[in-house]
Amino acid sequence: MKLILNLLLIASVISGDQVLVRLPYLDMIPKQFEKGRYDVTISNITTGRIIGGHVTKIIKYKFMVCLLLLKRYSPVKSNLLWCGGSIIQSNWVLTAAHCVVQTEGPVDPVNAINNKGLVVRGNTSYCITEKKGIDHTIIYHETHKGYNADTLDYDIALLKVKEPFEGKAEEIIKLAPHNYQYVVGSAARVMGWGVIQLDSDETSNQLRQVKVKVMDNKHCKAKFRKIGGSRFYISPRMVCAGWKKGGKDACQGDSGGPLVYNDSQIGIVSWGIACATPTPGVYTRVSLFAGWIANVIERTDKVFVLRTKLWTWIHGRS
Ligand SMILES: *[C@@H]1O[C@H](CO)[C@@H](O)[C@H](O)[C@H]1NC(C)=O
Ligand SMILES: *[C@@H]1O[C@H](CO)[C@@H](O)[C@H](O)[C@H]1NC(C)=O
Ligand SMILES: *[C@@H]1O[C@H](CO)[C@@H](O)[C@H](O)[C@H]1NC(C)=O
Numbered sequence: 001m002k003l004i005l006n007l008l009l010i011a012s013v014i015s016g017d018q019v020l021v022r023l024p025y026l027d028m029i030p031k032q033f034e035k036g037r038y039d040v041t042i043s044n045i046t047t048g049r050i051i052g053g054h055v056t057k058i059i060k061y062k063f064m065v066c067l068l069l070l071k072r073y074s075p076v077k078s079n080l081l082w083c084g085g086s087i088i089q090s091n092w093v094l095t096a097a098h099c100v101v102q103t104e105g106p107v108d109p110v111n112a113i114n115n116k117g118l119v120v121r122g123n124t125s126y127c128i129t130e131k132k133g134i135d136h137t138i139i140y141h142e143t144h145k146g147y148n149a150d151t152l153d154y155d156i157a158l159l160k161v162k163e164p165f166e167g168k169a170e171e172i173i174k175l176a177p178h179n180y181q182y183v184v185g186s187a188a189r190v191m192g193w194g195v196i197q198l199d200s201d202e203t204s205n206q207l208r209q210v211k212v213k214v215m216d217n218k219h220c221k222a223k224f225r226k227i228g229g230s231r232f233y234i235s236p237r238m239v240c241a242g243w244k245k246g247g248k249d250a251c252q253g254d255s256g257g258p259l260v261y262n263d264s265q266i267g268i269v270s271w272g273i274a275c276a277t278p279t280p281g282v283y284t285r286v287s288l289f290a291g292w293i294a295n296v297i298e299r300t301d302k303v304f305v306l307r308t309k310l311w312t313w314i315h316g317r318s
Contacts, residue, residue: 073117084257242280
């Protein structure tokens with residue numbers, strides 16, 4: 001609870017407005033929503049934080065990692081959960097662009113990455129506290145060029161880490177291929193460490209998961225139109241998932257975490273309006289980025305191999 005209050009304090013000092021917290025782990029509001037007239041208060045709109053669900057263990061979801069802001073870099077003087085992510089290759093993590101791009105909040109993630117203050121932690125059910133977690137240094141990050149902070153379109157980013165994922169509870173997840181057909185009504189799973197439950201004193205940091213039903217974009221648009229006119233932009237790069245009545249069970253997770261169906265990742269947690277409301281959660285449509293992901297990884301790995309060769313060549317000669 002203290003953590004939350006501190007964060008709100010920091011954010012309100014900076015923005016002059018308590019609701020304009022532009023941090024992935026708190027209410028972050030895309031600009032399109034701030035300007036509009038609609039039936040939701042700003043505080044209903046959140047990015048990537050979902051509440052509810054059930055606790056689980058990393059051993060069941062070994063592809064799950066967290067992005068952790070280390071104590072010395074964190075605005076609250078303790079390790080701070082920043083985002084979720086998934087292991088997609090031995091040195092690569094998939095996450096949301098808004099986890100990596102600078103926001104108006106107190107922390108610049110790029111700066112944090114450059115100063116090794118933001119790390120990928122895997123092999124743990126308790127992102128923040130457990131000693132068994134394995135930290136991975138981020139050595140390269142790339143955000144999709146189409147990313148739009150106002151609409152959260154193309155909300156996808158890749159992180160290359162130095163230490164490969166080799167822990168007992170670290171494993172690669174398959175990605176939905178480019179021709180993947182989203183099955184409307186299928187129950188997918190989303191998982192994460194949503195430590196922030198504003199109505200609770202408990203900051204349980206155990207991994208949680210919840211089921212959500214995949215929706216088609218037409219239906220999703222209609223849902224949002226009901227409460228927000230045409231303000232809410234559901235792009236073809238997004239996929240929605242939730243429950244008809246909203247959820248008592250409506251999930252807890254984190255921005256950047258995976259939406260999983262049939263052992264494949266089909267989405268990345270992006271944004272939504274509060275929790276347990278009839279509006280669904282919105283995810284990045286992963287299948288559309290199969291080519292982009294493969295290209296970035298191939299190109300970047302080549303550069304790193306060249307660099308290593310050059311390094312040994314220079315040092316071999318001197
Ligand atoms: C937004 O939050 C207010 C106050 O918590 C609540 O009364 C209202 O029903 C919420 N609206 C939606 C669409 O969730
Ligand atoms: C990773 O997690 C597993 C399961 O909790 C644990 O047994 C193991 O010791 C941890 N560390 C490594 C390096 O695998
Ligand atoms: C699940 O994936 C397997 C291959 O990985 C595929 O053969 C099967 O049809 C899929 N099932 C569903 C329900 O999508």
